[in-house]
């Protein structure tokens with residue numbers, strides 16, 4: 001059996017008619033930037049995240065820009081410090097550096113693999129302006145504690161929700177809890193565009209107005225700029241139209257992925273596999289994005305090679321702590337032992353909403369055979 005990590009074409013095939021039709025309609029409309037589709041998406045996505053309560057969504061060009069624009073809007077400037085984690089996708093930190101700010105890497109919790117609020121306080125200095133909790137693999141950070149620290153020290157909270165679209169925390173959607181929620185619609189995410197896309201959720205109308213200008217050259221009306229640090233970061237009409245189609249399926253997909261994750265967890269427990277899986281904080285209902293396991297013993301590369309030999313594609317999200325990478329080495333940090341121990345020994349198993357039960361059984365029979373030998 002061959003089980004690729006992810007098959008995006010499969011997702012497209014299922015929605016082919018709907019997607020083709022809205023793409024053609026958009027092409028024929030003759031309006032490609034900042035039009036109806038983007039407006040509709042912003043409205044629908046705002047309702048998805050916050051229902052009737054306060055809030056605004058602004059479509060942007062990517063998740064990276066969503067973080068970058070949130071930082072600028074929060075007033076983070078060159079030389080300011082921003083606290084985040086080292087076990088995340090590169091863009092969390094490249095967005096911080098892109099505004100000239102300094103990333104401060106915080107230790108994670110060994111069970112949830114997310115930012116450890118007890119460590120956050122120790123890193124706060126006079127220069128600290130913001131915290132970026134990353135809701136990794138679909139699990140939401142400990143937002144009550146993060147937000148209360150942020151309140152105490154007057155810091156902005158920018159949620160990196162790229163991997164947690166649909167996750168809830170105490171019945172609120174992840175991304176609607178802090179000051180800014182930065183979403184990515186990179187094709188592999190829980191809701192992905194057929195290209196790049198992103199969005200920002202904000203509660204404050206002032207922030208909303210500011211972000212609308214920033215994403216569009218800094219102009220406040222046509223040909224009149226009021227923000228010097230404006231850029232071009234718009235969610236285009238074709239991507240917005242595709243996202244409008246997909247948003248209607250997001251909860252169903254997340255439900256299927258949750259059932260799949262529970263199956264994985266059940267297999268690990270019942271087969272007594274030496275694999276640790278991620279735990280959630282109280283009140284979290286995760287929209288699983290990846291299914292990552294930490295090896296309690298054995299060599300990760302041999303496991304990946306063995307799985308590959310049996311047709312199963314496993315990946316690593318992510319292999320090297322960001323402060324150990326050339327780009328970010330200069331931001332000195334103490335060695336983060338929990339982070340390093342995790343990143344040394346994790347693998348991501350194939351995981352998507354169309355994975356069949358026979359495929360799941362095959363993956364776990366293969367894993368069982370590795371640790372306990374072939375059955376019969």
Ligand SMILES: *Cc1c(COP(=O)(O)O)cnc(C)c1O
Nearest residue numbers: 062063064089091092162184186
């Ligand atoms: C995907 C991702 C991003 C960046 O999103 P892009 O849309 O590719 O710019 C940021 N943070 C995390 C944690 C991600 O997984």
